[in-house]
Amino acid sequence: MSDTVKVDIWSDIACPWCYIGKRKFESALTSFDGSVDVEYHSFELAPDTPEEVSESAIQRLVERKGLSHAQAQGMIDRVKSIAESVGLDYNYESLQPTNTVRAHELLHYAKSHGRQIDMKERLLRAYFIEGRHVGRVEELADLAAEIGLDRNDALRALKSREFLAAVDADKSQAREYGIQGVPFFVINGKYGISGAQDADTFAAALRQAKDERLAAV
Amino acid sequence: MTEPSKSPFTMVGVADGEVCVDDVCEVQSARTTQAGANPEAAPATETASEALAVDGL
Numbered sequence: 001m002s003d004t005v006k007v008d009i010w011s012d013i014a015c016p017w018c019y020i021g022k023r024k025f026e027s028a029l030t031s032f033d034g035s036v037d038v039e040y041h042s043f044e045l046a047p048d049t050p051e052e053v054s055e056s057a058i059q060r061l062v063e064r065k066g067l068s069h070a071q072a073q074g075m076i077d078r079v080k081s082i083a084e085s086v087g088l089d090y091n092y093e094s095l096q097p098t099n100t101v102r103a104h105e106l107l108h109y110a111k112s113h114g115r116q117i118d119m120k121e122r123l124l125r126a127y128f129i130e131g132r133h134v135g136r137v138e139e140l141a142d143l144a145a146e147i148g149l150d151r152n153d154a155l156r157a158l159k160s161r162e163f164l165a166a167v168d169a170d171k172s173q174a175r176e177y178g179i180q181g182v183p184f185f186v187i188n189g190k191y192g193i194s195g196a197q198d199a200d201t202f203a204a205a206l207r208q209a210k211d212e213r214l215a216a217v
Numbered sequence: 218m219t220e221p222s223k224s225p226f227t228m229v230g231v232a233d234g235e236v237c238v239d240d241v242c243e244v245q246s247a248r249t250t251q252a253g254a255n256p257e258a259a260p261a262t263e264t265a266s267e268a269l270a271v272d273g274l
């Protein structure tokens with residue numbers, strides 16, 4: 001039996017805690033003395049969002065949640081502050097809300113080429129920090145090329161919806177598991193961690209999973 | 218966040234950390250009581266939730 005710890009992560013792109021949780025999980029990995037195999041899975045928080053959204057991030061909060069501008073700004077400021085604490089400089093002024101299903105398809109495309117982790121980081125950075133549009137296939141193909149994938153082939157896969165079924169399969173698996181929110185981490189198919197928890201929580205669960213694997217050998 | 222009746226997992230850490238549900242994300246100040254030190258232990262329940270909706274952004 002391998003002593004590699006398998007970590008399955010359900011998350012979305014348009015999910016501030018998913019990026020923050022990614023950083024906290026990565027922090028745990030730096031102190032973990034063992035081998036880890038990470039796989040991201042698709043979860044759409046707002047599948048009804050159109051590809052093109054005319055409102056800004058703060059306008060969407062005001063109009064869809066019935067908040068005052070000050071309340072919405074306060075919420076954004078809090079999320080930005082927490083993001084900063086893990087080294088992420090969220091830029092809500094330039095953020096472009098959009099549907100993320102195509103971005104998830106690109107993640108599966110990248111996985112088929114062994115580059116899913118890099119693609120996930122690139123997409124999150126593009127969305128939250130760089131103000132890139134992660135719903136348009138041409139922009140997504142650009143992002144694929146930026147991590148060294150073949151732009152034309154990525155564009156072909158996106159236009160043909162080659163990986164849409166894989167996205168749907170991830171979503172179905174999440175429903176079967178009862179996952180209602182993200183990020184959600186599953187360690188060795190046994191332990192569940194909900195949300196962007198402290199690095200110590202991730203580290204302890206990784207150690208426990210590794211120790212169990214070793215004890216079973 | 219999971220639907221407890223469906224979840225096949227032993228939950229670790231606080232019941233729900235900082236998590237997005239539907240298109241709503243919450244800012245929670247949660248205190249980890251088990252911190253995953255013993256994943257077999259019951260999930261922690263002491264969560265001071267300050268639910269601030271942030272629209273899937």
